Amino acid sequence: xxxxxxxxxxxxxxxxxxxxxxxxxxxxxxxxxxxxxxxxxxxxxxxxxxxxxxxxxxxxxxxxxxxxxxxxxxxxxxxxxxxxxxxxxxxxxxxxxxxxxxxxxxxxxxxxxxxxxxxxxxxxxxxxxxxxxxxxxxxxxxxxxxxxxxxxxxxxxxxxxxxxxxxxxxxxxxxxxxxxxxxxxxxxxxxxxxxxxxxxx
Amino acid sequence: xxxxxxxxxxxxxxxxxxxxxxxxxxxxxxxxxxxxxxxxxxxxxxxxxxxxxxxxxxxxxxxxxxxxxxxxxxxxxxxxxxxxxxxxxxxxxxxxxxxxxxxxxxxxxxxxxxxxxxxxxxxxxxxxxxxxxxxxxxxxxxxxxxxxxxxxxxxxxxxxxxxxxxx
Numbered sequence: 001x002x003x004x005x006x007x008x009x010x011x012x013x014x015x016x017x018x019x020x021x022x023x024x025x026x027x028x029x030x031x032x033x034x035x036x037x038x039x040x041x042x043x044x045x046x047x048x049x050x051x052x053x054x055x056x057x058x059x060x061x062x063x064x065x066x067x068x069x070x071x072x073x074x075x076x077x078x079x080x081x082x083x084x085x086x087x088x089x090x091x092x093x094x095x096x097x098x099x100x101x102x103x104x105x106x107x108x109x110x111x112x113x114x115x116x117x118x119x120x121x122x123x124x125x126x127x128x129x130x131x132x133x134x135x136x137x138x139x140x141x142x143x144x145x146x147x148x149x150x151x152x153x154x155x156x157x158x159x160x161x162x163x164x165x166x167x168x169x170x171x172x173x174x175x176x177x178x179x180x181x182x183x184x185x186x187x188x189x190x191x192x193x194x195x196x197x198x199x200x201x
Numbered sequence: 202x203x204x205x206x207x208x209x210x211x212x213x214x215x216x217x218x219x220x221x222x223x224x225x226x227x228x229x230x231x232x233x234x235x236x237x238x239x240x241x242x243x244x245x246x247x248x249x250x251x252x253x254x255x256x257x258x259x260x261x262x263x264x265x266x267x268x269x270x271x272x273x274x275x276x277x278x279x280x281x282x283x284x285x286x287x288x289x290x291x292x293x294x295x296x297x298x299x300x301x302x303x304x305x306x307x308x309x310x311x312x313x314x315x316x317x318x319x320x321x322x323x324x325x326x327x328x329x330x331x332x333x334x335x336x337x338x339x340x341x342x343x344x345x346x347x348x349x350x351x352x353x354x355x356x357x358x359x360x361x362x363x364x365x366x367x368x
Contacts (some may be wrong), residue, residue: 005332009268012335012350012353012354013353013354013357015317015348015349015350016350016353016354017351017354018354022358025361026357026358027309028205028352028361029357030328030329030353030357032306032310033310033314033325033330033360034332036310036311036330037307038225038228038229039228039232039234041225041228041234043222047243049213049216049217049220050213050216050217052220052242053213053214053215053216053217053218053245054209056216056242056245056246056287056338057209057212057247057249060249060250062247063242066348079210089355091247098243098246099216101243101246102242103205105235105238105239105241105242106239108238109234109235109238110306113234116234116235118254118313119235120235123235132270183295194352196340
C-alpha cells in the first residue's frame with residue numbers, strides 16, 4: 001500500500017469514527033496486511049493469457065465436449081436457441097460441458113510445475129469414483145482411467161502417498177462399479193501397483 | 202453496439218489485466234494451485250457467458266464477486282471446510298507452496314485474519330490483502346461504501362486487539 005493509499009485509508013477510518021491517532025495506527029496495520037506474502041503463484045505470459053481467454057470464449061460458445069458423444073441432456077441444452085446453457089461447473093467431471101476447460105487449466109499448471117501431477121492423478125481417481133457413484137457411462141470411466149494411468153506413469157518416488165490415496169479411492173469405486181467399469185478400474189489399480197514396485201525397487 | 206470481435210478482444214484484455222489478481226485471491230483462499238487455476242478459468246467463463254448482465258461499475262469487482270460465489274459453491278458442493286475456517290492450514294509446513302510463514306509477524310497476522318468473523322474477514326481480504334478500493338469491495342460484497350468503511354474500521358480494531366493479546 002503506497003502512502004497515498006495509506007492516507008486515503010486514514011481518511012476513511014476517521015470518517016468511520018476513528019480518532020486521528022487511532023486512524024494512523026490502524027492504517028499502518030492495513031498497510032501490513034497488504035504486504036502479507038501470498039502463496040507462490042504460477043504466472044503466465046500475456047500471450048498465454050490471451051490464448052486462455054480465447055479458449056474460454058470457444059468453450060463457452062460451443063458445446064465442446066471432452067468425450068465425442070453427447071448425453072441426451074447436454075444435446076437438449078445445446079439446442080435451446082443455440083445458446084450454451086450450463087450451470088457453472090464448479091468442479092466439472094468427465095462428460096460435463098466445461099470439463100475440457102478444467103483439463104486445459106491442469107495441463108498449463110503442470111507444464112510449469114510438474115510436481116502438481118500428483119494432484120492431477122488424485123483428481124482422476126476422485127473423478128472415477130464420482131462417475132461410478134453417479135452411474136455414468138462406463139466409457140467415461142475407461143477414458144478417465146486412461147488419463148490416470150498416463151499420470152501414474154509419470155510419478156516420482158515422492159508420489160507414494162498420492163498413489164496410496166488413489167489406490168484407496170479406486171478400490172472404493174471398484175466395489176460399487178459395473179462389470180465394465182470394474183475392468184477399467186482394475187487396469188488402473190494394476191498400473192499403480194506396477195509403478196509402486198518400480199519406484200521402490 | 203460493440204461487434205462480437207470487439208467484445209472478444211475486450212474480454213482477452215480483461216483476462217490479461219485481471220486473471221493474475223483473481224487467481225492470487227483464489228490461491229489465498231484455497232492454497233490449492235490446481236483448484237485456483239480451475240476456478241480462475243470458471244470465473245472468466247462465467248463472466249463471458251454472463252456479459253450481458255454486467256451493467257457498469259468496476260469490472261474487476263464483478264470478477265471478484267463471481268470468483269467468491271464460485272468458491273462458496275465449490276465448498277458447499279464438496280462439503281469442505283473453507284480455508285478461512287481452518288487457518289492453521291495457512292501456516293502448515295506441509296504446504297507444497299512457498300513457505301510464506303517464516304516471518305512470525307506475518308504468521309500471527311494471517312492467523313488473526315483467519316479468526317475474524319466472516320464478514321469482517323471478507324472485507325480485510327478484499328480491501329487490504331487484494332488491494333481493492335472501498336467502493337470495489339462494496340461492489341463485491343453487495344455493500345455501500347459507507348458500510349465498507351465501518352466494517353474495515355471494526356476489522357482493523359479487532360485485529361489490533363487480537364495481535365496485542367497474543368504478544
